[in-house]
Amino acid sequence: MACFFIFKPLLPMLTINLLREKKEFVIERLKIKNFEAEDIIEKVLSLDTVRREVQVKTDSLQADMNRISKEIGTLMKDGKKEEAENARQKTFALKEEIRQLTEKLGPIDNELRTEIIKLPNLPHESVPVGHGADDNEVVRSGGLMPEISESALPHWDLIKKYDIIDFELGIKLTGAGFPVYKGKGAKLQRALITYFLDMGEKAGYNEVYPPIMVNEDSGFGTGQLPDKEGQMYHATLDNFYLVPTAEVPVTNIYRDVILNADQLPIKNIAYTPCFRREAGSWGAHVRGLNRLHQFDKVEIVRIAHPDNSYESLEEMVNHVEGLVASLGLPYRILRLCGGDMSFTSALTYDFEVWSAAQKRWLEVSSVSNFESFQANRLKCRFKEKGDKQTRLAHTLNGSALALPRIVAAILENNQNENGIKVPEVLVPYTGFETIN
RNA sequence: GGAGAAAUGGCAGAGUGGUCGAAUGCGGCGGUCUUGAAAACCGUUGAUCUGUUACCACGGAUCCGGGGGUUCGAAUCCCUCUUUCUCCGCCA
Structure with a gap:
């Protein structure tokens, strides 16, 4: 695996103190995110x-x-x-x-x-300047492009042909974007989840299974509230939110917590279903599994010491790369430009896999260091042994991995006249080698 | 869902209107003793904001589940919300 640059955080945090002392610096930095501060x-x-x-x-x-x-x-x-x-x-x-x-x-x-709280996180110094997806920087890529025939089918046709995922049935039960996985399709889901969790465990992550509804405080802690209120499903009667990612409950475990420095880094992994309203983001290129309201994802979450959070980020990127590579999918890793990054992130790497029949890259993972931005909202702090003062910890997370687009790529890339070949590493989990 | 009881520092547990940030015990940290460890003994022990200050330090404010109220003064009295426990009901 290629060696990554190991970065150091620029400044401790975006707090009032920082604004008092380095106002000009903050304004300049936020321009990278195209934000007028x-x-x-x-x-x-x-x-x-x-x-x-x-x-x-x-x-x-x-x-x-x-x-x-x-x-x-x-x-x-x-x-x-x-x-x-x-x-x-x-x-x-x-x-x-x-x-x-x-x-x-x-x-x-x-x-x-x-x-x-209107101010977004400061981008790291390595973040490229830019406005959108075209300005992202390809860090590296791997895997072999599959050779499939001209008559190859996109996954939305394959799932019908083999009757493994049923969108119409999902519409009957719930609505668009809530598919029903059937037979080998259901089993493939379960295999992927277990495989990802097992690989995480091997890499030293501690498995947690959190609630998939959270309260307002949790939504605020990781930055979904108040700005992205409309992106989450809201159970108004009890004022709970369905989680858009396991990041929310798992990171909030450390809300209002003071850790000892020797407990760091904390490495958690969690599988949860994820729920996203995706209001106003439907279009022609989001057919089939490309965008769903409910999907499955395994997430890795770390709480790190500020001095080495970028080492943590590198480890996470390498872990995710290992997963994608082991499934035999062609992939590339992007360093997101300022304009494409999230509100909360300091540095983000996206993983994309090649979807052979759609002939496009699909995002399957996003690995970010939030530095102390979330920790500041969460009040997640740590104390050095013998030290009186508390400091904000750094939080990181990444998908390892999100399932639907991985499934889409596996289906499309591995199709042949006999059916769809299941990646070798998954066979012990699925119990079958071919979907036909 | 109904009825009752409770919520105090890392933990256990005192404290029912006045020098209480909070007794005591345990744990943690430092020390004495010891070849080393244990035991014993001595000392120390939270968070947030803020002022003077380069730092150490010193001073002030706030915090006894959350929010509000009464009072010159609240851990202590009142209201409210949340959570936990016990009993009843219901249920996978």
Whole structure:
């Protein structure tokens, strides 16, 4: 496996502190993501100044208040009722002043918070400049392009021919984008999930099986809320969200947690179904398995020390590459450009496999380092042994792998006149070598 | 779903209006003793915000499930939400 560059994080985090000290730097960096940050940052900084002024004033008044209250306590004990009453009279004005200041503070805090969470994560220095998919950088590729006949079928025809995935039945039960896997199709799903989990376990990942509905706090922690509210299915009666990826519950395990440095890196792997509304993103190129509302995915999630989170990222990329390669699929790895990256990510590698009958690349994995962006929202921190201060951890995750497009590629690339050849590594899991 | 009880620091567990950030025990960390370890003994032990400060440090505010209220003063009283336990009902 080719050696990767190992990067270092640019700056600790996107916090108010950073904005105070490196405003210009942040503005410049966010331009890579085509994000105009200046107005927001100015607003944040001025709100922050006001906030601190008010806070300091309130604190000192509160200190006076506490002091007088204690005095009253002592006086009462000593039976000096009159003096106590005199002291009590003094508190009324103070109390009113504190009340007024506190009333001011609430809205300021709220506004500050809503402003600061509008800022996306800073892209890493290796992120290429660009606006869309065409500007992504191919890091490397592998696997052999399959030779299939001119009469080869796209997967949406193959699944009908062999009766392994039924979209119409899914429409009857639920709606478009909720397929029913049948017979060898169902078994192939199960085989892939188990295979991916087993490979993860071999690579030292700890398996977890989380809830597939999460609450608002969890949605916020990993950054799906508030901006991507419409992308998740929302069970409004209980205010739960169906997970769009296992990243959400698994990363949120570490919400409000202070870890010891020697516990890092934490390596978890989880299989969950994933639910995405994909509102407004349907079109001609999303036929068949290319885009679904419900699909299966195995996800790897790591909590890493900031000093070596990019080593973690490299390991994850290598792990995913191993999976794709073992299935015999032609693939390429892209480093996403600023314009194509997610709101939360600092550096993202996408994996694409070649789909022979569609003659196009399909994204099957996205591996990202979020540095301290999610950790800051999650309050996921760690402490060095003997150290008093806590620091934000780094979070990373990647698909290893998402199933539907892998299935699409396997079906299309491995088809011949006898049926579809199951990749060798999966045969122990499926129990059959051919879908026919 | 109904009725009752409870929620305190890493854990266990005191504390029912005043110097309580919180007794005590365990655990953790540091030390004494020991060839080393254990035991014993001594000391120490959270988070967030903030001020002075280069750092160490020192000072202030907030935090006893979450939110709100009463009071000069709340872990302690009141309201509300959540969670847990017990009993009943229902159920895979």
